[in-house]
Amino acid sequence: MGRIPEHRRSVAASLVQGVYILERDRQDKRYGHNALAPHWWQFFHFQCIQILVDQVDSSIFGAIFEYKPYTPNYLGHPMAPQHGPPRYVIAFRGTITKPETRKRDFKLDGQLVLNGLTRSTRCQNALQAVQRVVTQVGPACVWLAGHSLGAAIALQAGKDMAKGRCHIETYLFNPPYASVPIEKLKDPYLKNGIRIASSVATAGLSVLAKGLRKNPSSQQYDPFKVLCSWIPYLFVNPKDLICCEYIGYFEHREKMEELGIGGIERIATKNSIVSLLSGALGRDGEAPHLIPSGFLTKNMVGIEQDITLAHGIHQWWKSHPYWHSELYQMR
Known part of the structure; x- marks a missing residue:
């Protein structure tokens, strides 16, 4: 089995x-x-x-x-x-x-x-x-x-x-990604532009928030870096608004590395705007949906048009030739 x-x-x-x-x-x-x-x-x-x-x-x-x-x-x-x-x-x-x-x-x-x-x-x-x-x-x-x-x-x-x-x-x-599903945009240039702008803004806010902390020495331990060697299996459907952003999350990070600005994306990958605001308010600032590594499987079957079908658990207990899998690991 x-x-x-x-x-x-x-x-x-x-x-x-x-x-x-x-x-x-x-x-x-x-x-x-x-x-x-x-x-x-x-x-x-x-x-x-x-x-x-x-x-x-x-x-x-x-x-x-x-x-x-x-x-x-x-x-x-x-x-x-x-x-x-x-x-x-x-x-x-x-x-x-x-x-x-x-x-x-x-x-x-x-x-x-x-x-x-x-x-x-x-x-x-x-x-x-x-x-x-x-x-x-x-x-x-x-x-x-x-x-x-x-x-x-x-x-x-x-x-x-x-x-x-x-x-x-x-x-x-179908793990939820707590963000606007940019992946659903049809225009690839607009989609990439929004992602880059979001990464730059998130990285900037993260650096600013770190500089405002009173005890920077307490931030030496980076739990996100510790997670790099843990690789969960993620199963997503591009037509599912709830989880599809994981596709862009991982693919965009690779593109940023190729452009030579991976450092900005590595900072942005650890944070979300909501997590940074939560941290500024004294709450737990960790974004629970963000992970450094994952083995991502996409269900690319064309018939899954309805959101209830694209988000259903039923699609994952049977094999399908339209699946595409790729390993993403931050080092």
């Missing part, structure tokens, strides 16, 4: 779908043999050993799955995590627009845009769950996975662990 990259991606997406169905089973009161969610993990020989519940609306937003292989001693083999399925997968769902969940989910979506998601109890509980599992078995035996809002939570948990040099294999499906 886990030896081929396509299989690993399909399994991760299916387990995320399982979390969606777990919450829908709860809302529709489907229990026992009537529950639909187990089909999404039992086919791959996983068991759901823990559900993660939001303290505010009592909804299920995540789950921890344990792999139960046919071979009794499989997980005891030292090479098992690298060449096969993980021992545990921690998966997070995205926004559900049904009445029982939409108020809480929409609020978290708003906090995401304003860089406030990390302060939410849902995000904090997710990180605590990840830390517990990693403490038990180590990072090599664990995967993180999430879709949409859940991808933002998985990304933040993965970043927090990576800052402690604990790298977890992470699958991010």
Whole structure:
């Protein structure tokens, strides 16, 4: 199941779908043999050993799955995590627009845009769950996975662990990029001009903000640089307004390097206008959606015109000849 990259991606997406169905089973009161969610993990020989519940609306937003292989001693083999399925997968769902969940989910979506998601109890509980599992078995035996809002939570948990040099294999499906989707502009010259102007402005504000800090020595540690060797898998659709800007984010950085002004872009890559304003107001100034490295897969299929299709998790659990993948790594 886990030896081929396509299989690993399909399994991760299916387990995320399982979390969606777990919450829908709860809302529709489907229990026992009537529950639909187990089909999404039992086919791959996983068991759901823990559900993660939001303290505010009592909804299920995540789950921890344990792999139960046919071979009794499989997980005891030292090479098992690298060449096969993980021992545990921690998966997070995205926004559900049904009445029982939409108020809480929409609020978290708003906090995401304003860089406030990390302060939410849902995000904090997710990180605590990840830390517990990693403490038990180590990072090599664990995967993180999430879709949409859940991808933002998985990304933040993965970043927090990576800052402690604990790298977890992470699958991010349609991860939100909290910015205007410049990638959707048709004119390439206008698009590139806006990106360059934005990079220069962001870099300038970043240098200014750094100069205004009272304790510059405390800024010697650069958490963004620590993240360079952590490479999550990102799966985006160019027609999805929520995640498509990741394409321009990575591609523009390479173009700036080619133009010989990569230094400006490296500064800009670490920050967003919102994060700089948040930092100036004394809040956490880190932009949670910004990462230095990633293995980006684009779904270029032409039929995905509707936003609900372009943003759906369904597109990622099956192989497709129109996908294009590329590694981006800041050094």
